[in-house]
Amino acid sequence: MMDFDQLFVTRNWVGKPVRRNEDVRFVKGEGRYVDDLAMDCAQVAILRSIFAHARVKRIDVSRAAAMKGVLAVVTGPEVAGQTKPIAPRAITKPATQFVMASEKVRYVGEPIAAVVAEDRYLAEDALDLIDVDYEPLPAVVRIEDALRADAPLLFDEAASNVLLDDTLEHGDIKRAYQEADLVIKEKFHVHRYSSTPLENWAMIARHDKASDSFVVWANDQQPGRSVVNVCNTLQIPTNRFRLIVPDSGGGFGIKLAIWPYMVILCLLAKKVNKPVKWIQTRREHLLGGTHAPDCQVELELPMKKDGTILGLSMKDYENDGSFVHTAGIYGLIKFATLVGCYNIKATRAQMLSIATNKGPTVQNRGVGKPTMIFVLERAMDIAAKQLGLDPAEIRFRNFVQPEQMPYTTPSGEIYESGNYPECLRKALALSHYEELKKQQAEMRKQGRYLGIGISAGIEPGTSNLGYYYTSRGIPEYTGNAEGAIVGIDYDGNANVIVGSVDTGQGHATTIAQVVSDMLGISPERVSVDNQLDSLISPFLGHSGAYSNKFNDVDLGAVIRATEKIRNKMLTIAAHALQSDVADLKLNNGTIYSAKDNSKKVSFREIAALAYKKILYLPEGLEPGLKEIAYYKNPMAKLPNKENFNVQLTHSNSVHVVAVEVDVETGEIAFRKYVIVHDCGNQVNPAIVDGMTIGSTVHGIGGVLLEEFVYDEDGQLLTTTFMDYMKPVAAGLPQFELGHMYSPCPYTLLGTKSAGEGGAIGSLAAVANAVEDALSPFGVKVTSLPLSPEKVVRAIRETKVI
Amino acid sequence: MIPPQFEYFRPASLPEALALLSTYADDAKVLAGGQSLISLLKLRLANPKYLIDLGGIGGLNYxxxxxxxxxxxxxxxxxxxxxxxxxxxxxxxxxxxxxxxxxxxxxxxxxxxxxxxxxxxxxxxxxxxxxxxxxxxxxxxxxxxxxxxxxxxxxxxxxxxxxxxxxxxxxxxxxxxLSAKRKSAYIKAARRPSDFALVGIAVCLEAGQGGTCERIAVGVTGVTDKPYRAKSLEAKLKGKKLDRETIEAAAPAVTEGVDVIGNIHASADFRSHLARVYLYRTIQAASQS
The missing domain is CATH 3.30.465.10 (Uridine Diphospho-n-acetylenolpyruvylglucosamine Reductase; domain 3)
Structure with a gap:
């Protein structure tokens, strides 16, 4: 962390709840999303498989191609003939899949052909004229179906539906079992859900015939990697592909997987010699717009009678569906939170990536960490109950202590800072925990069932991208970094371009706060261009909006570039004022001498020297005022199975929840929701609060409502928002937030991740509260979601949810 | 919204609308607000060739x-x-x-x-x-x-x-x-406040002498292929004092003779269960209204 007295010349903006400057534009409909771009485009519609598993024997597009208004049609076999297969990142078994299905379809909704027509209506009509002969194969839907010895294979070449099976041991797990008084064992199941941003996937592709090159406009979340993926798949050099990302209406991870569609659009654009546009419909999005996998986790905690956890053993089956690119990552990334907030000295984790005929999965908010904290925090409550300890007490007994910071977990993850016991103490105080317990006892006498749930979780940020490859040897990407350009224009105002993209987080506001305080100007004088252009923006393979890296490397790059520009301005000012740089100060858009206030020069005058009167610049100094910088997180370790860090910052939070369960109808109503959150220093507390609440609501959606339901044939039954139920404002709790501020020593601003914590901690907190409410009925919660029907059935019959 | 092609009419009078309907009856759909039909068009689940929008007809709103x-x-x-x-x-x-x-x-x-x-x-x-x-x-x-x-x-x-x-x-x-003696309530079970009913019960009742129920009418929705009156249930409750025991004893009749639907939001068993629970709650609410 930097010395703020050195870093900032004013302290007017950083740390203040500055209103987001993007919002007016967005709420007035003045956003600049892909579909808003003024371009004369032909429109694309995509034919998708109606079967979960089938051979494609024949595709006849002749009727569609002959339809009036149709410009071109492309089929899976044609695409496969012109592209390389999708490159896997984490799985170890061979599995060949193209961006469009050629010989075989593997999920309902997999693209098998695409039509370009003069408008989208005609394109959709033309899909009805494409004849596909399918030879249906038995569908593999559930994990247990995929693991059967006689299970149909998704990928024959893999000779198994298990595409990754890796076991990593750290610390002496055998000894943990030997020394244990008891072992808590439980099998958990977390269902399939996802994020469903307001704006679905959207893209436009244009082919330039003269240079045989492509420009794509898309709401991509990780452009750095997408450029590589698209070029590799199309087998073209990078200088023939340019990616532009305009405004993006929400991402949450699932827009990391849109690049296969860019490949399809490029091929179509080349065919019709006109820009082509594809705007994904909500139904398409729910079908194939990527999910978080459902999973089964077998967890064991060898413990002492006093509640001390000696080790953790986990077997994690992830139903990764049928997208080989990201299959396997949900297991590996769990190492970022494998031991949660606890002093667990030995771990063993077996991670299995299972291919099934469910839809594709990709990183979604928290990526496996919500599940990890769910199973761990559920197991903590189960252990507490067995040992007769209060759920708060068993956590106090196991927390990593503040004096242990920075703390390294058995696998090598470094928790930089934090005070976990204090965080829980604060949450208990804020929720009036003891009062809640009294209230619970009172209500039970009246036949009302209040439950209290606690969850303590780690919220990791900034992926060390090398982690994927602990299973595959040397990775293509390691560490994490971002780039930024900061310029001062003719008028002395600052402008910033970053390599990442904004999907709604308020990056422009936050960046403006930091730059303002570094240069001594007001945020109105800092403009941040949210648009990424791979030809212009300073980007890396890591560039994008994911894993909460913004507060770390994105701001790091902005700070480094701003320092460069500040130094250059100081050099010019020193020359102009005949002063020493050491005597100069910045304030209100001017640089002045601390020794003689009358000696001052405005940014505008400095810009005039740098851009126009360049002969008056100091000897040897380059003209111009634009600086580029890349910033790399310093803590990332090299890939090494014995000792690796998956993520590079670690925020933490405690959720305390009270719910009342209607035991006749199974309805769950919130009575209290307290979150105490520690993400180190905060640049904009209002944005952090918004993210904490929004993220928690997503978790609540996952616990109570949202589920992708498949039937036994692999048909998705939840393809609209009537059936895939997002939480709505009515029925949500009033959130009470508390904050702690444990600065991260390894980021420039002492900031850590913010944005996924709520989605991580809320699952267990709500589940623990529901189980507590139902304790008079002896109900145990081991699976999600907690639908009213499951609640009532558990009370009356099964005793298990 | 990307529906299949249709022709759109916005007649200004009822006779005009009826004339259009008699011309296109089998291929036409009437639009009266659009909060259900538009969703079906969007998903191409409805495929009318003609859409007759009643929104332009005055005098149907009172x-x-x-x-x-x-x-x-x-x-x-x-x-x-x-x-x-x-x-x-x-x-x-x-x-x-x-x-x-x-x-x-x-x-x-x-x-x-x-x-x-x-x-x-x-x-x-x-x-x-x-x-x-x-x-x-x-x-x-x-x-x-x-x-x-x-x-x-x-x-x-x-x-x-x-x-x-x-x-x-x-x-x-x-x-x-209208009836001055009528008491009433509607309560629905839904996963979210804005959702369609898993089960919805509407009760109208009129109290008679000595706290008995003189008239009762129960409308049920969400349970089967159509909303219906639970007549056999009504017969069981009419003339009785509506205490918990009586209602619970009669409650199974709320779905009597009805093919209860099950789907991903609630199985048939759970819907029947909810119908019984909400029947009691709705009668209670109506009695206290």
Missing amino acids: IRKETDGQAERIAMGAMTTYAEIKGSSLLQSRCPLLPQTASVVGDVQVRNLGTLGGSLAHADPAGDMPAAILALGAELKAVGPKGERWIKAEDFFLGFYATALSPHEILTEIRVP
Whole structure:
């Protein structure tokens, strides 16, 4: 962390709840999303498989191609003939899949052909004229179906539906079992859900015939990697592909997987010699717009009678569906939170990536960490109950202590800072925990069932991208970094371009706060261009909006570039004022001498020297005022199975929840929701609060409502928002937030991740509260979601949810 | 929205609308607010060649009290929106079941655009308004090329999205008898406040001598392929004192003879269970109204 007295010349903006400057534009409909771009485009519609598993024997597009208004049609076999297969990142078994299905379809909704027509209506009509002969194969839907010895294979070449099976041991797990008084064992199941941003996937592709090159406009979340993926798949050099990302209406991870569609659009654009546009419909999005996998986790905690956890053993089956690119990552990334907030000295984790005929999965908010904290925090409550300890007490007994910071977990993850016991103490105080317990006892006498749930979780940020490859040897990407350009224009105002993209987080506001305080100007004088252009923006393979890296490397790059520009301005000012740089100060858009206030020069005058009167610049100094910088997180370790860090910052939070369960109808109503959150220093507390609440609501959606339901044939039954139920404002709790501020020593601003914590901690907190409410009925919660029907059935019959 | 191609008409009068309907009946759909039909068009689940929008016809949007001899009744135009029903002070004082039910239909946007007539003619098996209309013993006016006829609410709903209206008829008015003694309530079970009912129960009752129930009408929605009156249940409760024991003993009759639907939101068993639970709760609420 930097010395703020050195870093900032004013302290007017950083740390203040500055209103987001993007919002007016967005709420007035003045956003600049892909579909808003003024371009004369032909429109694309995509034919998708109606079967979960089938051979494609024949595709006849002749009727569609002959339809009036149709410009071109492309089929899976044609695409496969012109592209390389999708490159896997984490799985170890061979599995060949193209961006469009050629010989075989593997999920309902997999693209098998695409039509370009003069408008989208005609394109959709033309899909009805494409004849596909399918030879249906038995569908593999559930994990247990995929693991059967006689299970149909998704990928024959893999000779198994298990595409990754890796076991990593750290610390002496055998000894943990030997020394244990008891072992808590439980099998958990977390269902399939996802994020469903307001704006679905959207893209436009244009082919330039003269240079045989492509420009794509898309709401991509990780452009750095997408450029590589698209070029590799199309087998073209990078200088023939340019990616532009305009405004993006929400991402949450699932827009990391849109690049296969860019490949399809490029091929179509080349065919019709006109820009082509594809705007994904909500139904398409729910079908194939990527999910978080459902999973089964077998967890064991060898413990002492006093509640001390000696080790953790986990077997994690992830139903990764049928997208080989990201299959396997949900297991590996769990190492970022494998031991949660606890002093667990030995771990063993077996991670299995299972291919099934469910839809594709990709990183979604928290990526496996919500599940990890769910199973761990559920197991903590189960252990507490067995040992007769209060759920708060068993956590106090196991927390990593503040004096242990920075703390390294058995696998090598470094928790930089934090005070976990204090965080829980604060949450208990804020929720009036003891009062809640009294209230619970009172209500039970009246036949009302209040439950209290606690969850303590780690919220990791900034992926060390090398982690994927602990299973595959040397990775293509390691560490994490971002780039930024900061310029001062003719008028002395600052402008910033970053390599990442904004999907709604308020990056422009936050960046403006930091730059303002570094240069001594007001945020109105800092403009941040949210648009990424791979030809212009300073980007890396890591560039994008994911894993909460913004507060770390994105701001790091902005700070480094701003320092460069500040130094250059100081050099010019020193020359102009005949002063020493050491005597100069910045304030209100001017640089002045601390020794003689009358000696001052405005940014505008400095810009005039740098851009126009360049002969008056100091000897040897380059003209111009634009600086580029890349910033790399310093803590990332090299890939090494014995000792690796998956993520590079670690925020933490405690959720305390009270719910009342209607035991006749199974309805769950919130009575209290307290979150105490520690993400180190905060640049904009209002944005952090918004993210904490929004993220928690997503978790609540996952616990109570949202589920992708498949039937036994692999048909998705939840393809609209009537059936895939997002939480709505009515029925949500009033959130009470508390904050702690444990600065991260390894980021420039002492900031850590913010944005996924709520989605991580809320699952267990709500589940623990529901189980507590139902304790008079002896109900145990081991699976999600907690639908009213499951609640009532558990009370009356099964005793298990 | 990317529907298949259709031709759109916005007639200015009812005769004009009826003429269009008799020309295109089998290929036409009537649009009366669009809060259900537009969703189906979006997903290409409905494929009408002609869309006849009643939004341009004046005079189908009213709530008024009428007197027929001694009896009083409410008449509502078919194009009256949920929001208008919810906000009507006449209904709030004389027939509170309608505003209470309208207030839990969908969300604000749906209530501002969706109409009573649209809801009834669309006949979603989980619609809220049909349950209230059934419990109130309403009559529905159908106008066709041969003139008008009145259909009792209990004869109106025939099955999944199917009603007693012929393809040439338009529903224009809903008439509800008023009663000073009537107590009522509508409660629905839904996963989220804005959702269709998993189970919705509307109860109208009139108390007799000594705390017994003189008249009771129960409208049920969400349970089977159509909203219905639970007549055998009503027979079991009529004349009885409505205590918990009596209601619970009679409750299984709420789904008697009904093929209860099961789907991803609730199995048939759970729906039946909810119907029994909500029956008790709704009668309680009505009694205390």
